[in-house]
Amino acid sequence: MLGQFAADSSASVQSVCKRLAHTGEAACRSTSAEMVIFIWKNLLQTTKERILQQRRMSVYSQAHGYEEELIKKKLQQFAGGSINLTKEDNGIGILTLNNPKSMNAFTGTMMLELQEKVTELENWKDGKGLIIYGAGNTFCSGSDLNVVKAMSKFQDGMNMCMFMQNTLTRLMRLPLISVALVQGKAIGGGAELTTACDFRLMTPGSEIRFVHKLMGLVPGWGGGARLVRIVGSRAALQLLSGATRVDTERALHLGLSEETLSSSDEAGALEEARAWLSQYTEGPVSVIRAAKEVVAGGRELPLEAALRTEKDIFGTLWGGPANLQALARSLKHK
Ligand SMILES: CC[C@H](C(=O)O)C(=O)SCCNC(=O)CCNC(=O)[C@H](O)C(C)(C)COP(=O)(O)OP(=O)(O)OC[C@H]1O[C@@H](n2cnc3c(N)ncnc32)[C@H](O)[C@@H]1OP(=O)(O)O
Numbered sequence: 001m002l003g004q005f006a007a008d009s010s011a012s013v014q015s016v017c018k019r020l021a022h023t024g025e026a027a028c029r030s031t032s033a034e035m036v037i038f039i040w041k042n043l044l045q046t047t048k049e050r051i052l053q054q055r056r057m058s059v060y061s062q063a064h065g066y067e068e069e070l071i072k073k074k075l076q077q078f079a080g081g082s083i084n085l086t087k088e089d090n091g092i093g094i095l096t097l098n099n100p101k102s103m104n105a106f107t108g109t110m111m112l113e114l115q116e117k118v119t120e121l122e123n124w125k126d127g128k129g130l131i132i133y134g135a136g137n138t139f140c141s142g143s144d145l146n147v148v149k150a151m152s153k154f155q156d157g158m159n160m161c162m163f164m165q166n167t168l169t170r171l172m173r174l175p176l177i178s179v180a181l182v183q184g185k186a187i188g189g190g191a192e193l194t195t196a197c198d199f200r201l202m203t204p205g206s207e208i209r210f211v212h213k214l215m216g217l218v219p220g221w222g223g224g225a226r227l228v229r230i231v232g233s234r235a236a237l238q239l240l241s242g243a244t245r246v247d248t249e250r251a252l253h254l255g256l257s258e259e260t261l262s263s264s265d266e267a268g269a270l271e272e273a274r275a276w277l278s279q280y281t282e283g284p285v286s287v288i289r290a291a292k293e294v295v296a297g298g299r300e301l302p303l304e305a306a307l308r309t310e311k312d313i314f315g316t317l318w319g320g321p322a323n324l325q326a327l328a329r330s331l332k333h334k
Pocket residue numbers: 101102103105141142143144145146148185187188189190192211212215217219220221
């Protein structure tokens with residue numbers, strides 16, 4: 001642990017030195033107090049860049065036999081539907097899966113658009129939360145079956161699987177508190193998509209179902225691995241091997257859903273989801289995003305790496321504006 005700390009510190013110092021070399025002369029002329037502030041700011045910047053880099057890291061690259069450009073070209077051939085993103089002033093993004101004639105099944109171009117929207121969300125500095133929902137009162141019925149049939153060759157399937165795992169892993173790691181608003185059905189890849197969100201809210205009568213077994217498959221968008229972390233291995237095995245229909249009651253019982261909303265219609269359910277999410281997104285952007293980043297680290301990393309990540313993120317807030325303003329106010333949390 002100490003060795004790692006030393007390695008981390010030395011890496012940070014090296015990085016600061018590189019920056020100093022760039023701006024060398026100006027820095028040398030500074031007073032020592034200015035120098036300390038300069039170094040501290042550089043360290044903070046380096047830490048932020050490292051956290052950002054970790055967050056955007058994909059699971060698969062060429063080293064894994066993944067051919068991104070090839071799969072993108074293939075997906076481009078299966079057009080239809082869209083993925084729409086609205087970024088609201090309150091820091092909540094609304095991502096809509098929009099292909100209602102096929103119960104919001106993912107066409108090839110929708111997979112590509114999802115990747116683009118995730119990139120846009122990674123670059124949204126004011127974002128705090130995200131709600132994903134499907135148009136036409138239903139969530140998503142997974143991959144478009146026409147795409148599944150046309151991509152039945154082994155290499156196509158593997159590339160599509162890696163493409164979606166990369167995108168959904170980046171979605172899961174966004175510094176935004178994310179909610180899947182499940183109306184109607186979340187089937188196959190649609191069920192997998194819900195597990196890439198931090199929370200799931202369901203409307204009356206809705207269901208989540210991993211139907212993969214019925215197709216001679218297992219999840220391929222990372223939904224199996226994530227499901228184990230959400231409901232535990234025993235329940236996950238039951239849901240996958242039984243292709244079990246998970247209604248609102250069972251989802252609550254398993255901890256797969258946080259709450260059953262009272263509205264069934266789109267506008268009412270969205271409003272309820274916004275209100276539910278806002279209790280967690282209330283407050284300074286930097287602090288809300290940091291809370292999500294600490295949890296994402298704790299969820300994914302071995303303990304010591306998670307602790308170091310928490311330290312790095314803590315360092316981005318300590319002595320910062322939100323911290324100083326809080327200290328200047330009453331410190332009684334009644
Ligand atoms: C590797 C697997 C992959 C993954 O997980 O990564 C997948 O996701 S594979 C896809 C898994 N999903 C399915 O197999 C869903 C198949 N569809 C159904 O079981 C039903 O359609 C259902 C339960 C979603 C909805 O049933 P309901 O009775 O309410 O409606 P319809 O069946 O009449 O559906 C309306 C309309 O939508 C079309 N539809 C539904 N799902 C898909 C889909 N995944 N791909 C393409 N089209 C889909 C359905 O065919 C109907 O169209 P119509 O023209 O009216 O026949």
